[in-house]
Amino acid sequence: MSGPVDSHGIALRVENCAKTFADGTRVLETITLDVARSETVVLLGPSGCGKTTLLRIIAGLETPDAGGRVSFDDTDVTRVPIERRNVGIVFQSYALFPNMNVAENIGYGLKIRGVKDAERKARIAELVALTGIEGLEHRRIDQLSGGQRQRVALARAIAVRPSVLLLDEPLTALDAALRERLRSELNRLLRTLGITTIYVTHDQSEAMALGDRIVVMRKGAIAQIGTPRDIYFTPASRFVAEFVGAANIVEARCKDGSLELAGGRLLVGDGAANGNVSGKVLAMIRPETIKIVTADGAALSGQVDSISFVGDRQRASISGAAAKPIMADVPNSVTFKVGDRVGLAIDPSAVRLLPGDAS
Amino acid sequence: MAKKTFIVLCFVPLAVLVAAFFVLPMARLVVTGASGELGAKAYAAILLDPRYRATLINTILLAAATTAATLVIATVSGLFLQRHRFPGHALLVAILTFPLAFPGVVVGFMIILFAGRQGLVGDVTLRLFGDRQVFAYSIQGLFLGYLYFSIPRVLLTVMAAVEKLDPSLEEAARALGASPWRVFIDVILPAMAPAFIASGAIAFATAMGAFGTAFTLATDIDVLPMLIYTEFTLSANIAVAAALSVGLGLVTWAILALARSYGGTTVAAAG
Numbered sequence: 001m002s003g004p005v006d007s008h009g010i011a012l013r014v015e016n017c018a019k020t021f022a023d024g025t026r027v028l029e030t031i032t033l034d035v036a037r038s039e040t041v042v043l044l045g046p047s048g049c050g051k052t053t054l055l056r057i058i059a060g061l062e063t064p065d066a067g068g069r070v071s072f073d074d075t076d077v078t079r080v081p082i083e084r085r086n087v088g089i090v091f092q093s094y095a096l097f098p099n100m101n102v103a104e105n106i107g108y109g110l111k112i113r114g115v116k117d118a119e120r121k122a123r124i125a126e127l128v129a130l131t132g133i134e135g136l137e138h139r140r141i142d143q144l145s146g147g148q149r150q151r152v153a154l155a156r157a158i159a160v161r162p163s164v165l166l167l168d169e170p171l172t173a174l175d176a177a178l179r180e181r182l183r184s185e186l187n188r189l190l191r192t193l194g195i196t197t198i199y200v201t202h203d204q205s206e207a208m209a210l211g212d213r214i215v216v217m218r219k220g221a222i223a224q225i226g227t228p229r230d231i232y233f234t235p236a237s238r239f240v241a242e243f244v245g246a247a248n249i250v251e252a253r254c255k256d257g258s259l260e261l262a263g264g265r266l267l268v269g270d271g272a273a274n275g276n277v278s279g280k281v282l283a284m285i286r287p288e289t290i291k292i293v294t295a296d297g298a299a300l301s302g303q304v305d306s307i308s309f310v311g312d313r314q315r316a317s318i319s320g321a322a323a324k325p326i327m328a329d330v331p332n333s334v335t336f337k338v339g340d341r342v343g344l345a346i347d348p349s350a351v352r353l354l355p356g357d358a359s
Numbered sequence: 360m361a362k363k364t365f366i367v368l369c370f371v372p373l374a375v376l377v378a379a380f381f382v383l384p385m386a387r388l389v390v391t392g393a394s395g396e397l398g399a400k401a402y403a404a405i406l407l408d409p410r411y412r413a414t415l416i417n418t419i420l421l422a423a424a425t426t427a428a429t430l431v432i433a434t435v436s437g438l439f440l441q442r443h444r445f446p447g448h449a450l451l452v453a454i455l456t457f458p459l460a461f462p463g464v465v466v467g468f469m470i471i472l473f474a475g476r477q478g479l480v481g482d483v484t485l486r487l488f489g490d491r492q493v494f495a496y497s498i499q500g501l502f503l504g505y506l507y508f509s510i511p512r513v514l515l516t517v518m519a520a521v522e523k524l525d526p527s528l529e530e531a532a533r534a535l536g537a538s539p540w541r542v543f544i545d546v547i548l549p550a551m552a553p554a555f556i557a558s559g560a561i562a563f564a565t566a567m568g569a570f571g572t573a574f575t576l577a578t579d580i581d582v583l584p585m586l587i588y589t590e591f592t593l594s595a596n597i598a599v600a601a602a603l604s605v606g607l608g609l610v611t612w613a614i615l616a617l618a619r620s621y622g623g624t625t626v627a628a629a630g
């Protein structure tokens with residue numbers, strides 16, 4: 001009973017939830033989503049894709065259009081207001097109460113629940129230790145740095161042992177270095193707590209690092225649901241391929257299991273493609289799966305347009321191989337220069353055929 | 360050296376202006392206050408003379424009551440008006456802020472039309488109870504008048520403050536289990552405190568010094584500005600009028616200074 005979280009949260013089900021605002025704007029198409037107990041699901045998408053609206057429907061800050069249903073375990077909570085849903089929320093702005101100090105902020109939910117002084121103090125101390133903000137208990141909010149505020153907001157949300165933890169772009173307001181550090185801290189914390197978590201972000205690297213599963217959203221609808229590896233290696237559409245990580249998208253004719261490109265042929269290993277696919281297709285190749293080889297005898301070749309040094313590797317842009325320049329991530333040990341003719345060696349299994357142009 | 364002298368000389372016009380329009384009249388007022396039969400004791404008389412003291416207390420109570428009532432009404436309506444849009448919203452806000460356009464005399468006139476001898480309240484109560492209720496020519500009428508012209512000032516400040524409230528603060532409190540009432544007490548009120556102090560101080564200072572409304576309603580209402588007027592014009596008691604003026608100024612200044620120390624720099628001078 002004395003763990004950071006009593007239960008590991010609830011199993012969450014969002015069923016046929018759509019949202020149309022009063023002015024007629026449809027921000028969310030009809031969506032159904034199941035989240036298992038103690039799972040971390042990331043809602044990923046560009047701004048305006050409806051991810052925050054979906055989070056707010058789960059929180060109880062928005063009601064879904066008629067027919068929509070939100071349930072926590074087997075209880076229908078669609079009509080239950082947020083104050084009785086027992087959810088923990090961290091907002092992008094953190095929304096810490098400026099008229100209370102750090103300890104009072106963390107303890108606010110407990111105070112509302114009528115938890116006795118001694119027990120409240122013990123719980124606050126526990127969370128202060130868990131989030132690593134010892135010594136700041138009596139600080140005012142305006143005396144905290146961005147990273148400290150983020151931790152206080154998280155501690156405040158967890159303090160009440162919520163059924164589900166909802167995080168709305170919790171790292172977006174921080175600078176890059178801090179964001180990276182807090183991301184791994186947050187990851188460790190979420191694993192320790194093992195609480196059902198919905199995490200909203202537009203940052204694909206955050207989504208990959210934190211999510212058990214990722215829900216990629218676009219224009220109010222779900223574009224793909226899957227584990228980070230699924231999403232990265234087998235994107236369901238051009239949109240997902242381009243939104244998550246860097247991707248070369250080539251449009252070409254497919255014949256006898258290979259693509260006919262401007263600079264040669266490219267074998268396709270994708271099971272669906274073997275033999276039974278022909279005509280115009282859309283294929284995705286991740287830049288890091290492309291090897292640079294000598295042009296002589298290579299099935300596919302092109303000319304190096306530009307090379308940019310990224311630090312741990314270099315990214316080359318190669319024209320002439322396909323209709324559009326192809327990006328290739330190459331180890332620093334490979335030496336070549338702009339203007340060189342190079343061959344491109346691509347493992348057939350790294351070529352992923354995408355369904356018809358959805359974008 | 361010459362440059363320094365030049366800079367100092369540049370300040371002379373400013374110094375003359377400040378002396379002529381601020382320091383000298385005030386000093387003169389203070390001196391005049393002590394120039395009567397009572398001498399400097401005229402100032403003590405403000406507190407010791409039963410009539411003066413009662414008037415001072417009356418005025419402060421009236422100003423305090425006006426401020427409190429205005430804050431309550433303006434907060435409730437300001438929150439509602441800023442958060443809800445409905446047909447006629449703009450018109451309602453315009454009507455509520457309309458009193459800003461009227462001088463005190465007109466407000467007094469409107470109070471007479473409302474609760475005077477031929478007023479609306481009198482007509483209605485006569486029909487209903489056979490008894491004509493008249494309260495325009497008393498401190499109740501004055502309270503109503505002050506309320507009428509204090510509401511717009513406070514309402515506009517409150518609406519601006521509500522607009523600046525971060526909605527996620529309220530959502531965070533609700534997520535933690537707070538009822539709408541607790542959210543109001545724990546989040547909204549503290550966030551709006553600076554606006555309350557600033558606009559409340561202005562309402563108080565205005566109610567302390569307003570003259571036109573009181574003068575229109577009746578000459579025997581016991582408020583400080585009326586007392587100063589009657590001492591000055593009817594009794595030619597210039598020394599006491601001056602002493603009372605200084606007293607009125609000090610009380611109002613003290614309230615504004617207090618508000619400024621709590622509410623930051625947003626407290627403007629009384630209108």
